Amino acid sequence: xxxxxxxxxxxxxxxxxxxxxxxxxxxxxxxxxxxxxxxxxxxxxxxxxxxxxxxxxxxxxxxxxxxxxxxxxxxxxxxxxxxxxxxxxxxxxxxxxxxxxxxxxxxxxxxxxxxxxxxxxxxxxxxxxxxxxxxxxxxxxxxxxxxxxxxxxxxxxxxxxxxxxxx
Amino acid sequence: xxxxxxxxxxxxxxxxxxxxxxxxxxxxxxxxxxxxxxxxxxxxxxxxxxxxxxxxxxxxxxxxxxxxxxxxxxxxxxxxxxxxxxxxxxxxxxxxxxxxxxx
Numbered sequence: 001x002x003x004x005x006x007x008x009x010x011x012x013x014x015x016x017x018x019x020x021x022x023x024x025x026x027x028x029x030x031x032x033x034x035x036x037x038x039x040x041x042x043x044x045x046x047x048x049x050x051x052x053x054x055x056x057x058x059x060x061x062x063x064x065x066x067x068x069x070x071x072x073x074x075x076x077x078x079x080x081x082x083x084x085x086x087x088x089x090x091x092x093x094x095x096x097x098x099x100x101x102x103x104x105x106x107x108x109x110x111x112x113x114x115x116x117x118x119x120x121x122x123x124x125x126x127x128x129x130x131x132x133x134x135x136x137x138x139x140x141x142x143x144x145x146x147x148x149x150x151x152x153x154x155x156x157x158x159x160x161x162x163x164x165x166x167x
Numbered sequence: 168x169x170x171x172x173x174x175x176x177x178x179x180x181x182x183x184x185x186x187x188x189x190x191x192x193x194x195x196x197x198x199x200x201x202x203x204x205x206x207x208x209x210x211x212x213x214x215x216x217x218x219x220x221x222x223x224x225x226x227x228x229x230x231x232x233x234x235x236x237x238x239x240x241x242x243x244x245x246x247x248x249x250x251x252x253x254x255x256x257x258x259x260x261x262x263x264x265x266x267x268x269x270x
Contacts, residue, residue, distance in 0.1 A: 033269055036231065038251030105230040106270055115232065115270075118243040119253070 010161035011040040013153065016049035017166070021063040021097055024052040026167045028112045035119030043116070044153050046126035050133060053125060053141045058109040062094040110141065117143045124148050173199040185258070185265050189220065192262030200260045204252075208260070212248055214239045216261040223263040229254065230270045 012034050016027035027043060034041035051057040065071055065084035071093070073079050083089055098108070107115065113123060125140055125147045137147065146152075157164055168187060171180045174195035179187035184200070186192060194208075197216055201208045208216075218237050222229060231253050235242035242253070249256040258266050 029269055035246075036252065036254055104270070105228065105232050105268070107232055111232075115235070115242050118235075118241070119246050 007161045009039055009163060011042075011157075011159060011163070013042050013044060013157045013162070013164045015044045015046065015164065015166045016052060017045075017047045019048035019051035019057075019061060021061045021094060023167060024049065024061055024109065025101070025106070025112075028052075028109070028116065029106070030165065030167070031121050032112065032116050032119065035116060035121045041116070041119075041121040042156060043121065043123045044126060044148075045124070046129045050125060050129055050135060052109055053113070053123060053144050054135060054139050055141060056139070058113075058141065061109065062090050063097055065090045065093050113141050113143045124153070126150070181265070183259075183265060186262040189223070189262050189264075192220070196262065197260045201256075204256055206249065206256070206260075209248075211240065211244075212257075212260070215245070215248060215257055219257055219261040219263055223258075223261070228268060229258065229266045230268045232270055 012030070014027045014031050016024060018024070027049075031041040031043050045053050051061060065079065066081050068079075068084075071079040071084075102108075106112070117123070122145050123141070123143045125135070125144050127147050127149045130136070130147050137144065168179055168181065170177055171184070172178075174193060176191070176193075176196065178191040178196065181187060184203075186196070194213065197213070198208050201212070206212070215234065218234065218239055219229060222233070227233070231242055231245055234240070234245055234254070234257070240248065245253040245257070254266050254268065258264070
């Protein structure tokens, strides 16, 4: 007989690599949800995900309206891809998504990072992506603790009950 | 459902230890519940609990963001008051249902 031992989740490392509203919020909601449950959370932003911690971009995220099969018109009809190419449509849809989230008490990105940091969550930027996009600590939110390598990320991912989540 | 004796009174609680009937609540019951989590309630704690009870009775959806904007404490303060569960523990001690919120 093998004994089944349940190990409670103690730490999550959440990697965000994309800049669309839904990709960034998936990571933020999971990190905030973790600290609210007393689980240690560290967020690692890389590639286009860096937009979420770049002061100039963080509150201007968009959701893709072209080639997004999940996108629907209000009322449920499919959202025609051709409509998405009209200037202003993506901005309009993105503004609507943000409004709907705000109604559910989901804050804008800067405030969300404040909330996660208030709960002890940590935020890091990927060194390679920061170099590639020519971004430095000056460009990032005050909550970014450091620009780290993937090796540093793995070094802080150890321990029983730790999980790495790539959103 | 289970029964539990808190502050000398037998009350119905859920499997997770939340009061089934918010009207069973008293400050003494809150203190007993908090003790189980190793928390000694202060006036500031009670201010948060009263706020949550008021909002819950009014049917509002609760979130730490909302408590953080209540003027009682900010989110950092809320984490310090209720370590490891700013919303779930505060709701438990406030005698209201476990919040079904992701924020």
